[in-house]
Amino acid sequence: MRILLLCSAGMSTSILVKKMQEAAQKKSMDAKIWAAPASQLHDFINEVDVILLGPQVRYLLSDIQKQAEPYGVPVDTVNPMHYGTVNGEAVIEHVLTLKK
Template identity: 45%
Template sequence: MKKILLMCTAGMSTSMMVQKMQESASEQNLEVKIEAYGSERFNDLIPEYDIVLLGPQLKYMHNEFKNRAEPYGKIVEVINPMDYAVMNGQKVLSHALELIG
């Protein structure tokens, strides 16, 4: 099972994206775990997930989170702002799974 973590400032706006991604995963019969949390939980949660997707509002923290994730061999990527704006869960899910490999 692939595990995807979404992070934003408080975990609120990404929770809507999680719902859209889970709907897409269900339609494709994919077994994935997708959750959203505020960025302050990053250090506690990074070992449990395959990839961390940052809400566009956290783009400025990408390098910092990427460096913190490196010892765990985890991927950190910023969600495409256009996909985020229209809540395109299918596209965000597909991109995350592609990055995980």
């Protein structure tokens, strides 16, 4: 599963990405997880299975959902509590619900 986390600069979510990768490994998930600035979505839109938005760009949710719809890619925001506590396991669980 290819999971893209969008944020404002692509750096603030790097710690969460690492925790999500650890959580995915524990679940024996084959996952590629990375972060990028929301402005680079067009570079990745046809290469992802799920898009998550960091709290700092959640105002873009509607616009990004419209862009992802033709590709059948689910889009949602990361729960601010999970983001703030860097809870990679909870975010992975959320991703799994989006892909059901």
